[in-house]
Amino acid sequence: MSADPFDCALDxxxxxxxxxxxxxxxxxxxLAPDLTEDLLSAVDQPLKVRRCKQTGRDYLICxxxxxxxxxxxxxxxxxxxxxxxxGLGGVGAGGNEGAGEGAVPGERVRKMExxxxxxxxVYRELYYEGGVSSVYFWNLDDGFxxxxxxxxxxxxxxxxEGVWDSIHVFEASERGRTSSYRLTSTVILSLATKxxxxxxxxxxxxxxxxxxxxxxxxxDESHIANIGRLVEDMxxxxxxxxxxxxxxxxxxxxxxxxxxxxxxxxQRDRDAQKELIGSMAx
Numbered sequence: 001m002s003a004d005p006f007d008c009a010l011d012x013x014x015x016x017x018x019x020x021x022x023x024x025x026x027x028x029x030x031l032a033p034d035l036t037e038d039l040l041s042a043v044d045q046p047l048k049v050r051r052c053k054q055t056g057r058d059y060l061i062c063x064x065x066x067x068x069x070x071x072x073x074x075x076x077x078x079x080x081x082x083x084x085x086x087g088l089g090g091v092g093a094g095g096n097e098g099a100g101e102g103a104v105p106g107e108r109v110r111k112m113e114x115x116x117x118x119x120x121x122v123y124r125e126l127y128y129e130g131g132v133s134s135v136y137f138w139n140l141d142d143g144f145x146x147x148x149x150x151x152x153x154x155x156x157x158x159x160x161e162g163v164w165d166s167i168h169v170f171e172a173s174e175r176g177r178t179s180s181y182r183l184t185s186t187v188i189l190s191l192a193t194k195x196x197x198x199x200x201x202x203x204x205x206x207x208x209x210x211x212x213x214x215x216x217x218x219x220d221e222s223h224i225a226n227i228g229r230l231v232e233d234m235x236x237x238x239x240x241x242x243x244x245x246x247x248x249x250x251x252x253x254x255x256x257x258x259x260x261x262x263x264x265x266x267q268r269d270r271d272a273q274k275e276l277i278g279s280m281a282x
Contacts, residue, residue: 006038013043019190019204021045040066044186044206047151047165049132052076060134060149062167074117074134077104105137108220109144113137116224120148123228127235128152128164143174148231160193166238168231172223179217181226184210185234189242203250207238 009028016024022045029036040063047060054076061071070079105113116135124133131152137144148168154161165188173180190204211234215226 005032006035006042009035009039010042017204018188018206019202021188044167044188044208046163046188046190047132047149047167049151050080053080054078058132060132060151062147062149064138064147064169065134065136072104072136074113074136077110105144106139109137109139112144112220112223113146115221116146116148116227119224119228120150120231123232124150131164140171140173143172143179145169145171146227148227150235159195161191163188163190165189166235168234170227170230172227174217177216177218178214179223179226180212180214181230182210182212183230183234184208185231185238187235187238187242205246207242207246209234209238 009032012028013021013024021043025039025043025045029039045062047062049058050061050071050073051057052059052073052075054073057073057075059073059075065072065074067079067083070081070083072079104110113135116137117133120133120135124131128150131150133151134149135146136149137146147170148166150166151164153163167186167188168183169185170181170183173182186206186208188206192200192202192204194200211230213230215222217223217226
C-alpha cells in the first residue's frame with residue numbers, strides 16, 4: 001500500500017532545516033499542488049509583516065486571516081487585495097462567519113477581537129519592547145476561536161540575527177458562567193551569529209505545546225483576560241524551557257567540542273589525573 005502524500009510531505013519537512021521552512025513548503029506545493037490547502041493549514045511558518053492601507057499600521061499575516069491571496073487586517077477589518085464575493089461587513093455571501101472564505105467574525109466576536117488586539121499590543125510592548133502583534137477571532141457553533149500572533153526580530157545589519165515568532169491558536173467553548181479553553185502554542189526561533197573571534201553559529205527550530213483549562217466568565221471582557229493569562233503563562237513556560245533545556249544543552253555540546261586551552265595543556269592535565277588515580281590505587 002502506497003504511503004499518504006500528505007504524511008510524506010510532513011515527514012520530509014520535519015527532517016529539513018527549520019530556518020527555511022517557507023522555501024521548503026513552497027517547493028512541496030509546486031510538486032504537489034493538490035496538497036496546498038492542507039499543507040498551509042498544518043505547517044507553521046515564520047510570520048510575515050504587512051502594512052494596513054487604511055490605518056497605516058503593521059499586522060501579521062498567516063493562514064488564519066487568509067482568503068486565497070488576500071489577507072484581513074485586524075485594524076480595518078478589510079481584506080487586501082479586496083475580495084469580490086464578500087458581503088456587508090466582509091461576511092461572505094453564503095452567510096459564513098468563520099475564518100477564511102471572505103468572512104469576518106460576527107459583531108460580538110469582532111468587538112472582542114478589537115479589545116484583544118489592544119490588550120496584546122500592550123503585552124507586546126511590555127514583554128518584547130517592539131515587534132508586531134495581531135489577533136484574529138472567528139465564530140464557532142458553541143463559542144469562538146482565534147489566534148494570537150507575536151513577532152520580534154533583531155535589528156538588521158549587525159553580526160547577530162534573531163527572530164522570534166509565536167503562534168497561539170485557541171478555541172473557547174462557552175458553558176454558562178464558565179468557558180473551556182483549548183490552546184495550542186508554537187514558537188519558531190532562529191538565531192545566527194558570525195565573527196572572526198567566535199566563528200559562525202546558526203541555531204533554529206520550533207516547539208509546540210498544548211493545554212486545556214476551564215475558567216470562569218462574567219462577560220466578554222473576561223474572555224480577553226482569560227486568553228491573555230493563558231498565553232502569558234504558556235510563553236513564560238516555553239521561554240524557560242528554551243533557556244534551561246535547549247540553550248543549556250547547546251552550551252554543553254559546544255563546551256565539550258571546543259577547548260579553551262591548548263592541546264598540550266589538556267594532555268598534561270589528563271596525564272596528571274591518571275598519575276593521581278594510579279598512586280591512589282597503590
